[in-house]
Amino acid sequence: MDPRVDLITLGVPDVAAARRFYVDGLGWRPTLDVPGEVLFLQVGHGLLLSLFGDDALVLDMGLPAGRSPVPGADPDPPVLRTAFTLAHNVESDEEVRTTLAVAERAGGRIIKPAQRAEWGGVHGYFSDPAGFCWEVAHNPGWSVDADGTVQIRPVEPG
Amino acid sequence: MDPRVDLITLGVPDVAAARRFYVDGLGWRPTLDVPGEVLFLQVGHGLLLSLFGDDALVLDMGLPAGRSPVPGADPDPPVLRTAFTLAHNVESDEEVRTTLAVAERAGGRIIKPAQRAEWGGVHGYFSDPAGFCWEVAHNPGWSVDADGTVQIRPVEPG
Numbered sequence: 175m176d177p178r179v180d181l182i183t184l185g186v187p188d189v190a191a192a193r194r195f196y197v198d199g200l201g202w203r204p205t206l207d208v209p210g211e212v213l214f215l216q217v218g219h220g221l222l223l224s225l226f227g228d229d230a231l232v233l234d235m236g237l238p239a240g241r242s243p244v245p246g247a248d249p250d251p252p253v254l255r256t257a258f259t260l261a262h263n264v265e266s267d268e269e270v271r272t273t274l275a276v277a278e279r280a281g282g283r284i285i286k287p288a289q290r291a292e293w294g295g296v297h298g299y300f301s302d303p304a305g306f307c308w309e310v311a312h313n314p315g316w317s318v319d320a321d322g323t324v325q326i327r328p329v330e331p332g
Numbered sequence: 333m334d335p336r337v338d339l340i341t342l343g344v345p346d347v348a349a350a351r352r353f354y355v356d357g358l359g360w361r362p363t364l365d366v367p368g369e370v371l372f373l374q375v376g377h378g379l380l381l382s383l384f385g386d387d388a389l390v391l392d393m394g395l396p397a398g399r400s401p402v403p404g405a406d407p408d409p410p411v412l413r414t415a416f417t418l419a420h421n422v423e424s425d426e427e428v429r430t431t432l433a434v435a436e437r438a439g440g441r442i443i444k445p446a447q448r449a450e451w452g453g454v455h456g457y458f459s460d461p462a463g464f465c466w467e468v469a470h471n472p473g474w475s476v477d478a479d480g481t482v483q484i485r486p487v488e489p490g
Contacts, residue, residue: 199438
């Protein structure tokens, strides 16, 4: 697994409120803007920040709402780790599986095994020893220009 | 405020356990490694991931331990937002102040006003409407090579 973060996802209770702050307030220009659903903002070379409904994020992770993704995680202090995830893109569906296996061998815990994602690619989730969650994804619609600009185009579900 | 994340900090209960996973397990090479205290890993062009003690992170944010940084934040489900922060670097001490003011006008909440940081620069924290916390920092010891590699050198306290 290469040391690389491609996407930071913040699970927010109100995507419209997040939009008012980041787009209207700070003046950041969306890469992708689906009102009330999700907002993607470029925040670095090949790096996006995603503002995504927290319920939708928990669902995407394959978890029941409101539950910590780490069985047996220390409940004191209570931490909803699902409020944010880091994502790591790989080049093939198979590499999603092998990368999750690498993370598990390294001491991570598989939260969601590799599977077809709603957006057309393949993804899975693991947590690190502290409970922080990483998504591993193959998204054929994601590309990065030479200057670091991320392009996202729809993917035909396979 | 430019749309840019420079540093992702994960507040972990055990920095040595995080090191075993990311360095020994995944094989990622530290940019900075202070055993038991902090671990910096390069995870993108000009982007570092920091594994930092969660108690130390809360202290750095100027908050009492275990408390949510957002007064009045929804306690159900309980969310310890301090478990992670995003950092945004600026070019001068004065720009830390003006950037925090911009974030406040945009609807953010000042968590820690601009002040001299232990590591020699100047920093402050604000939270976005969902409670996610951003550090705004001027770190004269932080530089980015043309290829995106981050260099960190000690700063003389001013």
